[in-house]
Amino acid sequence: MGKSCKVVVCGQASVGKTSILEQLLYGNHVVGSEMIETQEDIYVGSIETDRGVREQVRFYDTRGLRDGAELPRHCFSCTDGYVLVYSTDSRESFQRVELLKKEIDKSKDKKEVCRGTPVVRDSGPWAGFRRPGTALFFPHLPGARFETGGRGWRPLPGLSCVPLPQVTIVVLGNKCDLQEQRRVDPDVAQHWAKSEKVKLWEVSVADRRSLLEPFVYLASKMTQPQSKSAFPLSRKNKGSGSLDG
Structure with a gap:
């Protein structure tokens, strides 16, 4: 229980x-x-x-x-x-x-x-709240931030992606x-x-x-089990923490 x-x-x-x-x-x-x-x-x-x-x-x-x-x-x-x-x-x-x-x-x-950080509104498939010049915040993913750069997106260290129940x-x-x-x-x-x-x-x-x-x-x-991450990383990319777009 x-x-x-x-x-x-x-x-x-x-x-x-x-x-x-x-x-x-x-x-x-x-x-x-x-x-x-x-x-x-x-x-x-x-x-x-x-x-x-x-x-x-x-x-x-x-x-x-x-x-x-x-x-x-x-x-x-x-x-x-x-x-x-x-x-x-x-x-x-x-x-x-x-x-x-x-x-x-x-x-x-x-x-x-209210779960997002009050910042600039972004658009597109990765829409969220962005603190200018740094990271992308997703209001529906408490505690989740993603940095842009290179070919993909990567979670910032120490932060996990937990879907809002x-x-x-x-x-x-x-x-x-x-x-x-x-x-x-x-x-x-x-x-x-x-x-x-x-x-x-x-x-x-x-x-x-x-x-x-x-x-x-x-x-x-x-009470059904929740997925631990809304953006699961493949085994190949797990070490680098990257997610190809």
Whole structure:
């Protein structure tokens, strides 16, 4: 088991975020029980990934969003994953998920820009931030700098290229068992998810088994081994540290 992952669970009020966590982790949610509005809570669970390794996940159960309110800023800090929840009987709750995805994307863009050294903007396939007259900085590669010279590029001594970890997002359409009350077309929802490059499942708190696949996927994706270098050097060039262009 590696580090504990932070996952923010968010969505409009009354879509079943807390019920999903209670059923997933403890299997004790009673369908039809009185709902109590969540202020903010933390659940800790151990989930077995598709690699057969158990990983600890901290779920931040956020307060249901109302009247255009945005996620608190701390929800974007050091977060490994998001679970965006809507209710299939509420078109408005699905639209809120669309807005949340945009908020998350905006936050990710800001983080990537801030990781670079504030210098001159470069262009081309090696675009990054350049300190005039010295090295090239890549905002999406924390700690990575490359010097130009000769035929290729070489990493500066003592600095490694570590890809910025990707934030994993899954979307859950809850209450899929309430077919007569359905207001969100599943084909429309899946088309949106595909365009946003996120995975979407329709689930029901009444069926705990429907919750397992998305959360196993989430834990597996967040903890999959990262490549040590975004620019691996061939054995031939390893000694000189050069990378031919």
